[in-house]
Amino acid sequence: MAQILPIRLYGDPVLKKKALLVQDFGGIPELAENMLESMFEARGVGLAAPQVGLSKRLFVAAEYHEAEEDEPEGQEADLKSRIKELYVMVNPVITYRAGGQEVGLEGCLSLPGVYWDDVPRDLQIKVEYQNEKGEKKTLEAEGYLARVFQHEIDHLEGILYFQRLPLPLRQEFMEENREDLAEFQRRAKSFLKELSVKR
Numbered sequence: 001m002a003q004i005l006p007i008r009l010y011g012d013p014v015l016k017k018k019a020l021l022v023q024d025f026g027g028i029p030e031l032a033e034n035m036l037e038s039m040f041e042a043r044g045v046g047l048a049a050p051q052v053g054l055s056k057r058l059f060v061a062a063e064y065h066e067a068e069e070d071e072p073e074g075q076e077a078d079l080k081s082r083i084k085e086l087y088v089m090v091n092p093v094i095t096y097r098a099g100g101q102e103v104g105l106e107g108c109l110s111l112p113g114v115y116w117d118d119v120p121r122d123l124q125i126k127v128e129y130q131n132e133k134g135e136k137k138t139l140e141a142e143g144y145l146a147r148v149f150q151h152e153i154d155h156l157e158g159i160l161y162f163q164r165l166p167l168p169l170r171q172e173f174m175e176e177n178r179e180d181l182a183e184f185q186r187r188a189k190s191f192l193k194e195l196s197v198k199r
């Protein structure tokens with residue numbers, strides 16, 4: 001039975017850290033399983049290990065089929081029934097970028113409910129990575145999937161999506177989401193406090 005891991009919010013220092021290479025693959029299949037389950041639970045398209053408090057170079061992602069129009073929204077089971085493809089990428093590196101940059105909408109499970117247009121990303125990328133068993137793989141992606149991978153790989157560098165905005169837009173982002181960001185910071189702080197008490 002997979003475990004749902006609490007997702008770290010904006011303000012948690014683990015989100016700013018550069019994550020470490022995974023060298024021991026011992027616990028990785030189980031961790032990936034738990035991260036996928038946590039991602040479904042939060043209804044996300046991607047989740048990086050720092051977002052569950054682990055400074056490791058690993059993320060999971062999913063592509064989903066479009067929801068039927070008459071399907072009720074908000075149920076976890078519906079999301080899982082729409083899985084098209086799952087990705088587990090350990091130690092991912094973008095080795096090739098092409099097609100120029102395109103701006104688009106992004107959100108993040110560490111900033112829940114906050115979205116922003118105009119996040120620039122490369123249109124086509126090639127990623128070299130290892131799967132959960134440590135086997136070397138290469139994958140080419142474009143468009144939305146390439147955007148998801150770039151967002152998740154940024155997490156491994158301690159970068160959040162709004163930091164990719166050009167400066168005037170980034171100021172606008174901070175301004176418009178000031179209250180939400182402050183609330184995330186408060187919640188991140190109290191979560192860490194609780195965690196240190198438990199330990």
Ligand SMILES: [Zn+2]
Binds near residue numbers: 107108109110151155
């Ligand atoms: Zn994110």
